[in-house]
Amino acid sequence: MEFTYTAPVIKTQENKKQEFEKASLVSSNDEILKAKILPFDFSNPPVDPIEFAHFLVRTMLERGGIGLAANQIGYPYRVFAMAGEPNFVCYNPIIIGHGDQEEKAKEGCLSHHNFFVKVKRWKSIKTRFTMPNGEATTKVFAGLTARVFQHELDHLDGESIKTRSSFLDREKAYKEKMKLDKK
Numbered sequence: 001m002e003f004t005y006t007a008p009v010i011k012t013q014e015n016k017k018q019e020f021e022k023a024s025l026v027s028s029n030d031e032i033l034k035a036k037i038l039p040f041d042f043s044n045p046p047v048d049p050i051e052f053a054h055f056l057v058r059t060m061l062e063r064g065g066i067g068l069a070a071n072q073i074g075y076p077y078r079v080f081a082m083a084g085e086p087n088f089v090c091y092n093p094i095i096i097g098h099g100d101q102e103e104k105a106k107e108g109c110l111s112h113h114n115f116f117v118k119v120k121r122w123k124s125i126k127t128r129f130t131m132p133n134g135e136a137t138t139k140v141f142a143g144l145t146a147r148v149f150q151h152e153l154d155h156l157d158g159e160s161i162k163t164r165s166s167f168l169d170r171e172k173a174y175k176e177k178m179k180l181d182k183k
């Protein structure tokens with residue numbers, strides 16, 4: 001899929017510390033949510049990966065999310081934040097293995113207001129990603145954390161809870177959304 005990236009607006013202050021504009025979520029049908037985002041290049045980073053990580057976590061918390069991918073707020077970087085103790089940020093995340101069990105559960109998404117749909121996910125996954133400081137790490141996640149990781153990784157591949165759910169489950173979710181939107 002081809003589309004043109006819009007360069008993010010970055011204010012460079014006198015101390016050279018990058019500050020990002022207040023983020024707003026792109027609309028649910030924005031092309032950037034349907035694109036496969038290219039790997040983040042740590043050898044020639046388009047933004048300071050540590051500063052951007054802070055920004056992403058801050059935005060996630062402000063929005064009340066438990067995960068947030070950069071493209072959800074219009075930045076074409078292959079990175080997402082996840083809520084936890086502590087919160088953490090994954091650059092260039094991949095799933096390198098998984099258990100043999102899948103589980104269907106309802107998910108919501110900051111990009112799809114009032115849309116809650118059942119999605120099938122691996123219950124446990126082995127992942128690899130680069131931390132904001134540039135170090136690669138391997139981590140195993142299970143339960144909700146595994147689910148959030150898979151949800152956020154989907155965003156970076158142009159997928160969403162709408163493309164990952166079954167037709168019937170989606171129909172139910174749309175009906176439910178109509179009720180929720182009226183409230």
Ligand SMILES: [Zn+2]
Pocket residue numbers: 108109110111151155
């Ligand atoms: Zn989402």
